[in-house]
Each structure stands twice: as structure tokens, then as C-alpha cells.
Amino acid sequence: MSPSENATTFRLISLVIIAVLGLQLFAVIARPGKWTWPFTDYPMYSHSRHDGDRVVARHFVVGTTVDGEEVAITPKDLGVVLWVYERWAGALMAAAQKTDAAASANDQAAQSSQLPRFTRHEWPLRRWLKSTALFQLFKSKPDPDLAAMLTEHFQTASGHRLVRLRVEDTPVIVTRAGQAAAPPRSVEVELPLSGSD
Amino acid sequence: MTVKWWNGYWFRPAPYVDLALVRLFAVACQLWLLLAWGKFSSETLEALWALPEPLYDPITLLRLFLLPWGWEYRPSPQFMAIVFYVSVVAGLLAFVGFRTRLSLLVFALTNAFLVAYAYSHGDFHHTEAPLIIALGILALSPAGRVLSVDQLIRRWRGGSDEDDDILTAESPLAGWPIRLVQWLFVLIYLSAVLSKLVFEGGLDWLNGYTLQYYMIQDTLRKGTLLGGWFSQHHYLVMLSQYLVVIFQTTFALAVMFPRLRWIYVPLGLGFHAGNWILLNAAFPEWMALYAVFIPWRHVFTRMLRREPEGRRDPQLAT
Numbered sequence: 001m002s003p004s005e006n007a008t009t010f011r012l013i014s015l016v017i018i019a020v021l022g023l024q025l026f027a028v029i030a031r032p033g034k035w036t037w038p039f040t041d042y043p044m045y046s047h048s049r050h051d052g053d054r055v056v057a058r059h060f061v062v063g064t065t066v067d068g069e070e071v072a073i074t075p076k077d078l079g080v081v082l083w084v085y086e087r088w089a090g091a092l093m094a095a096a097q098k099t100d101a102a103a104s105a106n107d108q109a110a111q112s113s114q115l116p117r118f119t120r121h122e123w124p125l126r127r128w129l130k131s132t133a134l135f136q137l138f139k140s141k142p143d144p145d146l147a148a149m150l151t152e153h154f155q156t157a158s159g160h161r162l163v164r165l166r167v168e169d170t171p172v173i174v175t176r177a178g179q180a181a182a183p184p185r186s187v188e189v190e191l192p193l194s195g196s197d
Numbered sequence: 198m199t200v201k202w203w204n205g206y207w208f209r210p211a212p213y214v215d216l217a218l219v220r221l222f223a224v225a226c227q228l229w230l231l232l233a234w235g236k237f238s239s240e241t242l243e244a245l246w247a248l249p250e251p252l253y254d255p256i257t258l259l260r261l262f263l264l265p266w267g268w269e270y271r272p273s274p275q276f277m278a279i280v281f282y283v284s285v286v287a288g289l290l291a292f293v294g295f296r297t298r299l300s301l302l303v304f305a306l307t308n309a310f311l312v313a314y315a316y317s318h319g320d321f322h323h324t325e326a327p328l329i330i331a332l333g334i335l336a337l338s339p340a341g342r343v344l345s346v347d348q349l350i351r352r353w354r355g356g357s358d359e360d361d362d363i364l365t366a367e368s369p370l371a372g373w374p375i376r377l378v379q380w381l382f383v384l385i386y387l388s389a390v391l392s393k394l395v396f397e398g399g400l401d402w403l404n405g406y407t408l409q410y411y412m413i414q415d416t417l418r419k420g421t422l423l424g425g426w427f428s429q430h431h432y433l434v435m436l437s438q439y440l441v442v443i444f445q446t447t448f449a450l451a452v453m454f455p456r457l458r459w460i461y462v463p464l465g466l467g468f469h470a471g472n473w474i475l476l477n478a479a480f481p482e483w484m485a486l487y488a489v490f491i492p493w494r495h496v497f498t499r500m501l502r503r504e505p506e507g508r509r510d511p512q513l514a515t
Contacts, residue, residue, distance in 0.1 A: 009370065010208055016337060017207060017377055020330065024381060028388040031396060034256050034316055038309065038326035042385055043392035044478070048402045049410035057417030081244055083320055084252070144251035153249055172413060174406050178429035179413045 059089030064164040091147035096187035211372030212494040220340040226485035259313035294345020305332035328482035338374040390445040405435030
């Protein structure tokens with residue numbers, strides 16, 4: 001390569017280097033999640049947990065039909081992979097807890113902390129990013145109402161008409177010595193859900 | 198002065214063989230994930246397609262890829278299967294080094310497409326991004342100059358032998374991709390530690406219970422080799438949390454002071470192996486990319502007891 005070709009090549013590559021490092025640095029600071037993937041932030045396992053926190057590995061959902069029959073609903077019955085099923089069960093739990101203030105309060109109490117927690121701040125750069133027209137153009141759709149959507153999806157696919165869903169979990173709690181048994185939680189959700197009307 | 202420093206850092210001559218080895222590790226790892234791990238197998242693509250339409254929310258990169266078909270276009274499993282097979286063929290060509298730049302570029306783009314498609318259905322993980330970026334970077338570099346079919350073709354056509362010696366050949370364009378991926382690691386680990394201590398967690402992230410919680414959770418959900426057992430040892434877990442934070446905070450030292458890689462590379466590989474064993478959180482792409490921290494020519498010349506003339510201690514410096 002001639003010196004002038006070399007200089008041009010160096011300049012072009014320098015632009016690539018600056019772009020790659022700049023985009024990644026932006027992702028580190030602005031934390032845009034998957035919006036700018038593959039330049040993204042890395043918050044894996046970053047939430048603090050505490051003595052006595054509940055760990056819920058799996059949820060189980062049982063439906064009650066109009067005839068009073070109980071039907072266990074598995075991910076296969078729902079036609080989705082496990083993580084979608086878990087999101088559905090979590091959304092059902094949340095729907096039930098909205099109307100059950102006591103359960104919610106108990107859950108808060110279970111989240112004991114030994115050390116003071118940091119409050120999560122929306123940093124100025126992140127606030128600004130969210131307000132830009134570009135972000136509004138690309139931003140994710142609003143979260144679908146999973147609880148209502150998948151419940152309806154199951155009823156259509158299986159032919160069952162449900163009046164109620166029961167969601168159970170099988171939790172353990174974190175202790176200094178490892179895991180310890182914790183009482184399971186069971187909530188009931190009356191159907192139809194408000195989102196499915 | 199600044200330009201001189203910049204060019205001196207990024208375009209310091211480096212051996213082609215180091216870059217070629219990074220190409221081999223990166224491509225082999227991604228091919229292994231595609232072919233042996235069943236990433237984006239027809240079952241996976243069908244399962245994604247079967248998810249209800251409202252769950253499909255294309256991420257930015259996928260939207261850009263699919264612009265010709267429309268803003269909200271959702272590719273069918275057949276469409277994705279074609280992308281998959283193109284990716285496999287490109288990967289095989291990139292591995293053997295045939296039309297290396299082009300095959301690497303196609304391999305990087307098709308893999309980015311596949312991952313972006315999967316992450317447009319609600320789920321999101323962090324394992325693939327560094328390798329996808331690295332493949333894109335390699336596509337812009339002379340990663341197929343040696344240890345490649347391209348090199349054989351060049352020799353067969355009577356190309357210059359002097360530039361083609363596997364161990365001695367070097368170029369100002371062979372080092373920047375390696376250094377860039379190294380700095381990418383620094384920023385990634387910085388993001389991880391900032392998330393733990395500033396953005397999401399806080400100083401109480403280091404309380405021991407945090408990692409116990411995740412080990413118990415992942416053991417119950419996915420099964421782990423030793424996570425259940427290790428989670429019973431509170432102080433050991435707490436110590437490992439401190440080690441992780443120190444490692445991630447100071448990782449830049451491994452790039453600035455190459456001799457420290459004797460500490461940081463085994464520590465980093467151990468850290469990722471530990472994640473695999475204790476949390477069933479597999480990051481093979483990251484482990485493969487640690488190839489950027491190995492001074493391959495140095496290793497080979499030591500093994501062959503042959504120091505290239507006039508090229509003392511051929512890095513450690515990359």
C-alpha cells in the first residue's frame with residue numbers, strides 16, 4: 001500500500017474503532033437494553049437480594065371450567081415455551097395481588113434488608129434518550145396484556161371455558177445456610193380478566 | 198502528537214497469525230453453537246413463530262434488516278431457515294478462510310439477524326453480542342491472510358512468500374481488531390460492575406445473599422452442577438462476590454499492562470467457567486473471545502523453540 005492509501009485506510013479504521021467504542025460506551029452509560037443490541041448494557045444478576053427473600057422457581061396454573069372441573073394448564077397446553085408461561089403466571093399473580101393489598105404487604109415484609117438499599121435513579125442521559133424522537137420511533141411496543149391474552153389463547157385452543165384460574169408457586173427462602181422451605185402461595189383470579197373484555 | 202499516539206497504538210505492526218487464531222476461535226465457537234447446541238434449530242424457530250403475534254416486537258437491528266419488507270414484518274420459519282443455512286455455509290467458509298472477508302461479513306450479519314429475531318419475541322440475554330460485534334470487526338480486517346485457503350490460493354498464484362510466513366508475517370492492520378475487542382471486554386465488564394454497584398444493585402449487592410439467591414434460583418429452575426452446594430457457604434459466596442467486583446472493575450489493567458494477563462486471563466476464564474458450573478449461565482462466546490488476550494505467535498515460537506529473527510518478544514504487546 002502507498003503511504004496515502006495507508007493514511008486513508010487508517011482514517012477509515014479509526015472511524016470504525018471510535019464508532020464501536022462510542023456505541024458500547026453509550027450503552028454502558030445510557031443502558032438502553034436491547035434497543036441498541038448488539039451494543040447493550042450488561043446488568044446480569046445485578047439486583048441485590050437479602051436474607052429471607054423468596055425464590056420462586058416455577059409456577060403452576062389450574063383452571064376451573066364452567067362445569068366446576070379443574071384443569072391443570074402446562075406450557076405445552078398453552079402452546080408456549082416455559083419463560084412465556086412463567087411470565088403469564090407472574091402476570092396472573094400480579095393481577096390477583098392488585099386486589100389483595102394484604103398479600104402485597106406481606107410480600108414487601110418478606111423482602112427484608114440488612115443493609116440500606118440504593119434507590120435506582122434515572123440518570124439525565126437516560127431521561128434525555130427516552131425523550132428523543134429517535135427513541136420514540138424505535139421503542140418497544142407497550143407490553144401486551146399477557147394475562148388476558150394467553151388466557152384467551154388457551155380457551156380458544158383447548159375449547160375449555162374457564163371461570164377461574166388458580167396460580168400456585170413452590171418457593172424457598174434464602175438463608176445464610178442456603179435455601180429453606182417457605183410456605184407456598186396460592187392466588188385465585190376470577191375470569192374474565194379486565195383486559196380480555 | 199495525538200494522531201501519532203493514536204496510530205502508534207492501534208496500528209502498531211502485529212502478527213497475522215494472532216488475528217487468524219482469533220478468527221478460528223470465534224467462528225468455530227459460533228458454528229458449534231449453531232450446529233451442536235441447536236441454537237436456531239427448526240424446532241426453536243417454529244416455537245418462536247408459534248408465539249402469539251403481540252409478543253413479537255422487533256428490535257432495532259431486526260427492523261433495519263427487514264426494512265425492505267416493512268416496519269413490522271415478521272419473518273416465517275422458512276425465511277429464518279434460509280438465513281440459518283446461509284449462516285452455516287458462510288461460517289464454514291470463514292473458518293477455512295475462503296473469501297474470508299466476505300464470508301466473515303455474511304456470517305456476522307446472518308448471526309446478528311438470527312439473534313435479533315430471537316430477541317424480538319420478549320426474551321433477552323447477553324451472551325451473543327460481543328461475539329457478533331467481534332465477527333463484524335474481523336470481517337473488516339485481514340483475518341484470512343494466514344491459516345486460510347485464501348493464503349494457499351495466493352501462494353498457488355505465486356504471491357509473495359515473504360508476506361505469507363505464518364509466524365513472521367505481520368501488518369499494521371493486524372493488531373487493531375484484537376485491541377478493539379480487548380477494550381470491548383473492558384467496557385462490558387465495566388457495565389456489569391456499574392449495574393451491580395450503582396445502577397441496579399448498590400453496595401449491599403456484596404452481602405453474600407445476592408449470589409446465594411441467584412444460585413438457588415438457577416439451581417431450581419435450570420439445574421446447576423454445584424450451585425446448590427455452593428449456595429450453602431455464605432462467606433465463600435460473599436468472597437466470590439468481592440472477587441467478581443474487583444475483577445470486573447480493574448479489567449482495564451489487563452489491556453494496559455499485558456503481563457497482567459497471566460492473572461486476568463485465567464481469572465476471567467475461571468469466572469466464566471464458575472458461572473457455568475454454579476449458575477448454569479453459559480457464556481462460551483465470551484470464553485472463545487478470550488483468544489484476543491493470548492499472544493499466539495509468542496506461544497507458537499516458544500513451542501517450536503524458534504524466535505523469529507529481529508522480532509523479539511512478539512507480544513505480549515497486542
